[in-house]
């Protein structure tokens with residue numbers, strides 16, 4: 001299903017990012033109007049850095065990023081309505097002790113009154129069939145349940161694009177399937193960053209990030225096939241031996 005979001009592109013123009021003058025990303029240009037955008041790459045290829053740039057949490061050292069027309073780093077007010085992000089580790093996202101406080105916080109960020117945030121949280125939990133989680137202490141939840149709390153908290157803010165930074169790594173198959181179903185039901189545009197080709201099999205368009213540069217882009221099937229072949233080829237060697245410096 002290749003529904004497009006024409007005229008609302010995810011647009012990166014010649015984006016670079018340096019840490020202590022060392023390039024982590026260089027010359028990354030992406031234009032996509034797809035509803036399901038994938039980014040694949042090895043460990044250390046710059047995926048998480050790219051996720052944070054697209055969410056507006058980092059300022060590009062070079063180039064421009066516009067998500068549906070919004071400069072997500074400079075215009076933070078517009079950015080929180082435009083892009084949400086889910087991290088690999090829920091502990092990096094969760095700040096509050098209970099489920100309802102965590103979800104309500106995002107609604108308050110959007111300007112909802114305390115009462116509206118409470119009602120909005122109740123409605124959202126009911127929509128996910130989790131009304132009974134309202135007062136649950138988050139520390140008592142399983143890892144998969146914590147992921148779902150993060151997902152509900154982000155979706156409560158109705159972002160037009162949701163960036164997924166390997167949120168399913170380390171989860172078992174049923175949990176991955178259930179979380180994926182919730183994501184698909186939400187109908188939100190997704191930009192999914194991963195090293196696991198399984199996550200992107202039914203995506204519209206995939207970008208392959210290699211050592212901080214875009215190596216390929218195109219329809220998912222072709223890019224994933226080329227990526228897998230290259231990973232198997234590298235896996236036959238021993239590049240773990242290489243030390244920098």
Ligand SMILES: Nc1ncnc2c1ncn2[C@@H]1O[C@H](COP(=O)(O)OP(=O)(O)OP(=O)(O)O)[C@@H](O)[C@H]1O
Nearest residue numbers: 019023024041042043044045046047048049050195
């Ligand atoms: N704060 C930092 N300080 C120094 N180097 C960093 C920092 N953040 C990222 N890097 C370096 O930038 C490169 C890209 O890191 P990044 O985390 O974006 O890659 P990744 O593709 O998400 O990796 P992984 O799949 O292992 O999570 C790596 O070489 C990493 O060591």
